[in-house]
Amino acid sequence: MNHTPPGTLFVVATPIGHRADASQRMISTLQQVSLIAAEDTRHSQPLLSHYDITTPLCSLHEHNEHSQSQQLVDKLLKGESIAVISDAGTPGISDPGQVLVQLAHQHHIPVSPIPGANAAISLMSVTGFKNGRFLFIGFLPTKTQERATLLKELKEEPYTLLFYEAPHRIKETLSTLCDVFGEDRSIVIGRELTKLFEEVHSTTLGEAIIWVSDNPNRRKGEYVLAVEAYQVDQRTLDETRHDKLITELLSKLSLSDAVKLAVNITGEKKNFLYDRALRLATP
Structure with missing residues (x-):
């Protein structure tokens, strides 16, 4: 000072x-x-x-x-x-x-x-998630519909999502997360961080509710939740990028020339790009 x-x-x-x-x-x-x-x-x-x-x-x-x-x-x-x-x-x-x-x-x-x-950063440090980027949300809305609406907006965010939750709402929140994000999405749960009965548990959303329900003590204490970032399928991502490139090339070149140039730019197989070009060129 x-x-x-x-x-x-x-x-x-x-x-x-x-x-x-x-x-x-x-x-x-x-x-x-x-x-x-x-x-x-x-x-x-x-x-x-x-x-x-x-x-x-x-x-x-x-x-x-x-x-x-x-x-x-x-x-x-x-x-x-x-x-x-x-x-x-x-x-x-x-x-x-x-x-x-x-x-x-x-x-x-x-x-x-x-x-x-800081509870959120403390949990983030022990998630082991590859993507170091995160989005801090804090406490979700208490009303079911508002909570579900917000989670639907967050579903495909490419960041780890960090939430705070009270013990009396933890099961309901995990259930909504599972419904919206799917049961296979990874989650790390932090309960009573730095305290005597601290727990850090890595699991999936489908298994998270079972873990909380297994022990009555887990209905006590403050929670921090880290939900892994949305994983975009690489092939789908590549197709989207290739389609954007091919569409631009088709606006200036013939189909065969557009495919030939796309092959040179991307290194992708000619047959794959030709098939994409045909689909895009067909009204």
Whole structure:
């Protein structure tokens, strides 16, 4: 904090389960700011007490975020430094904090991240999926139809999809994922990450519901889900690219010349490209 100006808003990540994951920067920042805005002050107090952090607390949650954020901005503009924390992990990502950060930017207040634990990234690191790209969705809609509609939009995304889910909805969510994405799609399930009863399980969507149902304890705890990216069949992808090329060539050349040039460009077999060209040339 020594190099940050007064009136800075610190977005501070806290452990998602294991207290030893707290960083020294997290501790020192929370000790030195004027005020800590916490999602749930009662939930955060044990962690703060463990590290001898006695900084005053105020609440910042989904029900008071708009009104409280304006009051906090007023304090920041007067030169007070404030830290915002969520119950676990990084604020502003499926947790309160976004409104306050947005207001701070609008008032040209310095905003500084204090990085740390994040459940989605933690699970992503242990999936073993080849495609390192991912799309963070967070919590899905609670209504069945809205959830299914969103998942249908995401079905063919070429990214690993990361979701958060509560234990009382996990079976219903897995069932919808299976219905929309198919039972053979790979999934890695993280339950109670970094906590005493942590589980990381790699399976398919078809087997995931069985795994959750096998143990009553799995209906407890917070879940993170990583669904493998949609796998495009390479042959289908090649055919699409070849058809696009052949269509363009046919607009300028005869069928035989278009095929000959397509063979030279793609290295594909002549008979295959000739068959594609015939189909495309036939009205």
